[in-house]
Amino acid sequence: MTADDLEKQRAAAGAGELTPAAVLLLVVNRPGEPTVVFTQRTAHLADHAGQISFPGGRAEEGDEGPAHTALREAREEVGIDPAGIEILGELPDYHTSTGYRVRPVVGWIEPPVDFAPDPYEVADVFEVPLSFLLETANHRYECAFYRGRLRHYWAMPWRGRFIWGATAGMLVTFQRIVGTRRGE
Numbered sequence: 001m002t003a004d005d006l007e008k009q010r011a012a013a014g015a016g017e018l019t020p021a022a023v024l025l026l027v028v029n030r031p032g033e034p035t036v037v038f039t040q041r042t043a044h045l046a047d048h049a050g051q052i053s054f055p056g057g058r059a060e061e062g063d064e065g066p067a068h069t070a071l072r073e074a075r076e077e078v079g080i081d082p083a084g085i086e087i088l089g090e091l092p093d094y095h096t097s098t099g100y101r102v103r104p105v106v107g108w109i110e111p112p113v114d115f116a117p118d119p120y121e122v123a124d125v126f127e128v129p130l131s132f133l134l135e136t137a138n139h140r141y142e143c144a145f146y147r148g149r150l151r152h153y154w155a156m157p158w159r160g161r162f163i164w165g166a167t168a169g170m171l172v173t174f175q176r177i178v179g180t181r182r183g184e
Contacts, residue, residue, distance in 0.1 A: 018101035023056025035127035066103035079116025
């Protein structure tokens with residue numbers, strides 16, 4: 001993480017109680033090229049309308065941990081059957097400036113994968129090649145003024161889509177962990 005990411009994480013963590021949430025970073029074992037599943041949120045939602053994200057959401061009382069939350073949310077949002085998903089592990093919590101403590105859960109699934117997106121929440125489901133997401137040359141650290149303040153964030157533009165913010169930040173963490181294990 002860059003210094004700004006660390007400061008953002010510290011500020012969010014110290015801002016009071018964070019709402020627990022989990023997302024599913026799902027790798028699909030496509031022949032010749034594994035991919036990662038993303039959703040584009042519908043434009044009418046109150047939070048993060050139109051943004052690209054992993055399937056996931058806030059934890060509910062009956063959830064038995066982050067993996068359960070991520071799998072439940074993935075089923076609700078994109079219709080993926082949790083029975084076909086192998087959980088590989090979890091990434092460190094990602095604290096957002098909007099008050100969430102998000103646990104990314106990494107999963108693996110073999111094709112065929114059938115998506116049945118919830119039309120209220122999900123405008124589109126798409127996949128991005130894992131190799132693109134792991135290539136550091138595709139990770140852009142950008143800034144923009146928002147509400148009178150200069151904000152810094154990670155971004156990974158891909159074929160007309162703009163993966164940025166918390167989702168891109170989690171992917172950078174994923175790349176750093178995978179890259180370390182691969183000896184990069």
